[in-house]
Amino acid sequence: PARYTPRGTPRPARDAKPRPRAGVFACLRPRQGAKRGNRKATEPAAPMTNKIALGLALVILAAFAADQAWFGGVLPVFLGKELYAWSEYIAFWR
Numbered sequence: 001p002a003r004y005t006p007r008g009t010p011r012p013a014r015d016a017k018p019r020p021r022a023g024v025f026a027c028l029r030p031r032q033g034a035k036r037g038n039r040k041a042t043e044p045a046a047p048m049t050n051k052i053a054l055g056l057a058l059v060i061l062a063a064f065a066a067d068q069a070w071f072g073g074v075l076p077v078f079l080g081k082e083l084y085a086w087s088e089y090i091a092f093w094r
Helices: 050-071 075-093
Strands: none
Touching: 050 075
């Protein structure tokens, strides 16, 4: 069971939590002091780092390269048609 410690009193060393390692998926962990569901809607969970942006760009480029190599490059046409159909569907609800 958790013990009560008044404000300003340092916690004993045995209760100290290990510090999480920083990495690619560090943005998915809650920040220190933040409780789940206790964030404001305008407050971002974590910033997009250069490492995350580079990883996403490489995945997208790899998908287009694989499409070009194996399927003849029809992915951009397919995505364009689906985006157009989706925008028409959204416009209906406007």
